[in-house]
Amino acid sequence: MKVFIDPPNSMVLFDLVERFGHEPLSSMAVIQEKIDNIEVDMPPMNVTLDDVVRGLKYAGVEVPSGIRGRMSLWGPMIEAADAAIIIDNAPFSFGCVGCDRSNELTKYLIHRRGIPALTVKYPTDEAEAKIMVGQIKDFLGGLKQ
Amino acid sequence: MSTIRIAQLSCGTEYSGVQFEIESAARAVGAKIVYPDVSYSQVKEALDRFGFKPKSTQLQLMIARAMSLADRKFEADAVFITTCFRCAEAALVRNELRRFIQENTRLPVVTYSFTERLKAAQLLTRMEALVTIVTRKELLARERQSGITAGIDSGSSTTKAVIMENNKIIGKDWTPSGAVVVETAEQVLANAMKEAGVEMKDIEAMGTTGYGRFTVGKHFNCKLIQEELTVNSKGAVWLANRQRGEATIIDIGGMDNKAITVRDGIPDNFTMGGICAGASGRFLQMTANRLKIDIQDLGAMAVKGNWANAKMNSYCSVFGIQDLVTSLGEGKKFEDVAAAACHSVAEQVYEQQLQEIDVRHPIIEVGGTSLISGLVKAVGEVLGEEPIVPPHSQYIGAVGGALLSSGFL
Known part of the structure; x- marks a missing residue:
C-alpha cells in the first residue's frame, strides 16, 4: 500500500515503510522525479512557477507561495496515499519541510482524506524509540495489501 | 419577518477596527451578526474532530464555532x-471552514479577507445576497417566467433590458451605461419594448439589478430590486437550461467579477470583485483601444493567436498595458498580444478568485465578456474545461430580473 510519511522527507520513516513491505510516498521520490526526468532548469529542486500555481488547488492565492509550492509536491501524494504515518514534534534533523503552516495543512489534508493514519510522538530516549518503531511496525502490518 | 441571523466566524476583526463596519452592513440589510457560543472544552474537541490545529487561538475558536453550527447546537x-x-x-x-460548512450544513456562506480599511459599503452586496438567499428561497426556486415582465440590469459598464412573455425573451437591448442611470435604463427599456411590440401598460411586473438598481427600481416602481449575485445566477441557469443540479457561474464584469456556485439555481457560495482592474473586462477594453480595434473583434483575433508568444504577466491594468506596449514595440503579432491579454485576465480570475470557491461542473460563463471568444477559450484552457456560454449570455441580470419579478404576479 502507498503510505504517506510526515515529515515527508524523513529517511527513517521511508526506510521503515519500505522495510515492512509498503511503498513510502516521500518528498525524496517526487523531487528526484523532478530533477531527473523533467527538462526544466530551476535549481535546486526544479519547483517552477507552474508548480506554485498548481499548489492553488490546496491553498488560496493569499497563502504564501512557499506553502503552495510545497503543497504542489505533498498534495498529490496525500491524494494518492492509502495510509499515513505522522511523527509529532520531530526535530528538524529527523526530517522537516521548514514551514509550520505547511505542516498544519499537510496534517489536516491527511485527516480530511479519512485514510488510516498513525500519529506517534518523536521519542526522547532509546526505550521510547523502540516503542515508536513497534507502533509503526504494528500499524504497517495491519494494513491490508 | 424575523431578523436574519448571520453567524460570524472570524479572526482579527476587533483588533482591526472593522467589527463595527461588519455589523453595520448586516443591519443595513435587515440582518444581525451572531456568534455561536462554545465552551472552552468544546474547542479542543472541535480541533481533534476537524483535524486542523492552528497555532492562533482565535482561529481555534473559529473552528469550534463552525463545529457548533454543523452540529446544530x-x-x-x-x-x-x-x-x-x-x-x-x-x-x-478560512477556506477549509467554508468547505466544512458547505459539506455539513445547507447554510449559504460567504468568505472575505479584510484590511483595516474595510467599510460597510464593501460588504453590502454580499450581505444582501445572503439575506436574499434566506428570505426569498421560494422566489429563487422559480424556474419559469410567466405573464409579460421586464428586467433591467443597470451595470457598471453597460445597461441591459429584456422583455419576457410566457418564458420566452421577446425583446432586448443594451447600451454603455451613461452618467444618468435612469436615462440609460429608459433608453434600453424603450428599445426592448419596441422589439417586443409591447407598451409600458402591458408590462405586468419589472425587476432590476446591478449598481444602479435602487435608483432605477425607484424610478420604474419595480416589484423586484435585488443584488446581482442571486439575480444573475437565476438568469444564467435559465439561459443555459441548467436549472437543476450544480454549476459554477463565472461572470467577468466590466468593473468586478463574480464566481458563484449554485445548487438548483440558488447560490450557496460566491466571491465577488476585490481584485485589480487587470483581471476585469475593463482591461480587455483598454487592450482593444490600444490595438485600435473594436472590443467585439478582440475575441476572434485572440483565438487566432498564441498567448505564450507575448509577455503579459502584470497583475495590474496599468502595468499590463505597459507589457502590451512592450510586446507591440517588439513587433509581436496583434493576434498573440490579444490572446495574451485574454489569457492574463483568465489566469488572474482563476488564481485570485476561483480559489475561494469549490468549482462545480458545468462551468457557465456569462456577462458581456463571455461574448469575447478569446476570453472564453482562455478560461477553458486555464480551468481545463470548456465553459458553457448560453445564448444572450450578456443579458443574465435582465433575464433574472424579468424571471424573478414574474413571481410577484
Whole structure:
C-alpha cells in the first residue's frame, strides 16, 4: 500500500515503510522525479512557477507561495496515499519541510482524506524509540495489501 | 419577518477596527451578526474532530464555532467567514471552514479577507445576497417566467433590458451605461419594448439589478430590486437550461467579477470583485483601444493567436498595458498580444478568485465578456474545461430580473 510519511522527507520513516513491505510516498521520490526526468532548469529542486500555481488547488492565492509550492509536491501524494504515518514534534534533523503552516495543512489534508493514519510522538530516549518503531511496525502490518 | 441571523466566524476583526463596519452592513440589510457560543472544552474537541490545529487561538475558536453550527447546537441562517488579509494560517483555515460548512450544513456562506480599511459599503452586496438567499428561497426556486415582465440590469459598464412573455425573451437591448442611470435604463427599456411590440401598460411586473438598481427600481416602481449575485445566477441557469443540479457561474464584469456556485439555481457560495482592474473586462477594453480595434473583434483575433508568444504577466491594468506596449514595440503579432491579454485576465480570475470557491461542473460563463471568444477559450484552457456560454449570455441580470419579478404576479 502507498503510505504517506510526515515529515515527508524523513529517511527513517521511508526506510521503515519500505522495510515492512509498503511503498513510502516521500518528498525524496517526487523531487528526484523532478530533477531527473523533467527538462526544466530551476535549481535546486526544479519547483517552477507552474508548480506554485498548481499548489492553488490546496491553498488560496493569499497563502504564501512557499506553502503552495510545497503543497504542489505533498498534495498529490496525500491524494494518492492509502495510509499515513505522522511523527509529532520531530526535530528538524529527523526530517522537516521548514514551514509550520505547511505542516498544519499537510496534517489536516491527511485527516480530511479519512485514510488510516498513525500519529506517534518523536521519542526522547532509546526505550521510547523502540516503542515508536513497534507502533509503526504494528500499524504497517495491519494494513491490508 | 424575523431578523436574519448571520453567524460570524472570524479572526482579527476587533483588533482591526472593522467589527463595527461588519455589523453595520448586516443591519443595513435587515440582518444581525451572531456568534455561536462554545465552551472552552468544546474547542479542543472541535480541533481533534476537524483535524486542523492552528497555532492562533482565535482561529481555534473559529473552528469550534463552525463545529457548533454543523452540529446544530447553534441556530443561524447564513455564515460569514472573515479573517485578516495576508494571514496565511487564517487563509488556510478560512477556506477549509467554508468547505466544512458547505459539506455539513445547507447554510449559504460567504468568505472575505479584510484590511483595516474595510467599510460597510464593501460588504453590502454580499450581505444582501445572503439575506436574499434566506428570505426569498421560494422566489429563487422559480424556474419559469410567466405573464409579460421586464428586467433591467443597470451595470457598471453597460445597461441591459429584456422583455419576457410566457418564458420566452421577446425583446432586448443594451447600451454603455451613461452618467444618468435612469436615462440609460429608459433608453434600453424603450428599445426592448419596441422589439417586443409591447407598451409600458402591458408590462405586468419589472425587476432590476446591478449598481444602479435602487435608483432605477425607484424610478420604474419595480416589484423586484435585488443584488446581482442571486439575480444573475437565476438568469444564467435559465439561459443555459441548467436549472437543476450544480454549476459554477463565472461572470467577468466590466468593473468586478463574480464566481458563484449554485445548487438548483440558488447560490450557496460566491466571491465577488476585490481584485485589480487587470483581471476585469475593463482591461480587455483598454487592450482593444490600444490595438485600435473594436472590443467585439478582440475575441476572434485572440483565438487566432498564441498567448505564450507575448509577455503579459502584470497583475495590474496599468502595468499590463505597459507589457502590451512592450510586446507591440517588439513587433509581436496583434493576434498573440490579444490572446495574451485574454489569457492574463483568465489566469488572474482563476488564481485570485476561483480559489475561494469549490468549482462545480458545468462551468457557465456569462456577462458581456463571455461574448469575447478569446476570453472564453482562455478560461477553458486555464480551468481545463470548456465553459458553457448560453445564448444572450450578456443579458443574465435582465433575464433574472424579468424571471424573478414574474413571481410577484
